[in-house]
Amino acid sequence: MNFHLFPEGETITLLPQRLLYLRQHRALVVADVHFGKINHFRKAGIAVPAKANNRNAADLIDAINQTKPERVVFLGDLFHSTYNEEWETVGQITDHFRQCSFELVVGNHDILSENQYSRHSIHRIDQLVLAQWLLTHEPLTDIPENYYNLAGHIHPGIRLHGSGRQSLVLPCFYFGKRQGLLPAFGTFTGLAKIKPQKEDKVFVLAEGKIIQV
Numbered sequence: 001m002n003f004h005l006f007p008e009g010e011t012i013t014l015l016p017q018r019l020l021y022l023r024q025h026r027a028l029v030v031a032d033v034h035f036g037k038i039n040h041f042r043k044a045g046i047a048v049p050a051k052a053n054n055r056n057a058a059d060l061i062d063a064i065n066q067t068k069p070e071r072v073v074f075l076g077d078l079f080h081s082t083y084n085e086e087w088e089t090v091g092q093i094t095d096h097f098r099q100c101s102f103e104l105v106v107g108n109h110d111i112l113s114e115n116q117y118s119r120h121s122i123h124r125i126d127q128l129v130l131a132q133w134l135l136t137h138e139p140l141t142d143i144p145e146n147y148y149n150l151a152g153h154i155h156p157g158i159r160l161h162g163s164g165r166q167s168l169v170l171p172c173f174y175f176g177k178r179q180g181l182l183p184a185f186g187t188f189t190g191l192a193k194i195k196p197q198k199e200d201k202v203f204v205l206a207e208g209k210i211i212q213v
Helices: 037-043 051-067 086-096 114-119
Strands: 002-004 011-015 019-022 027-030 071-074 101-105 122-125 128-130 133-135 148-151 156-161 167-175 179-181 201-206 209-212
Touching: 011 051, 019 051, 027 051, 051 086, 114 122, 156 201
Parallel strands: 027 071, 071 101, 101 122, 133 148, 148 179
Antiparallel strands: 002 011, 011 019, 019 027, 128 133, 156 167, 167 179, 167 201, 201 209
């Protein structure tokens, strides 16, 4: 789904794989991948299906093939915890797409050694500025003038009500006046319910579709 956040702004593409593409900068932006979380759960004895690992990797590969970006920007929490074998899946992806630069805006879960990131050609940064876009992991409480903050960390979701007392909380893209929140890319990450204002834009993800509400 394409839309313009500002009247004079560039085209933003929202992807059902829970990513955002900034066309003018040829940048694919993804928040809170949490690779390794599933293996972390399984080691703790929590019955999480291993095939969910493959889904995360496949969705990221599909999005890169679809948009053909020059850079892939992870908005923090690329890997969930300490090293496990799923980190090598990340390396296979970065090695396959050598035409892309991979940048990680460091989040609170990004605790691997510097060597682990460098050997997979992932450049770590505190934040990234692309024209008017200011990309961070955690949403900023004080946004510099003339910038729009894109962030992750929150894992936004919104409650939709059906007939009777039926309701469902679904992941979403949220865009306020000066700040946008991306949904968590990774599975088993949970959701934080948001309360949008009237002027805000919200795009819900449901069954492989993006729906503006």
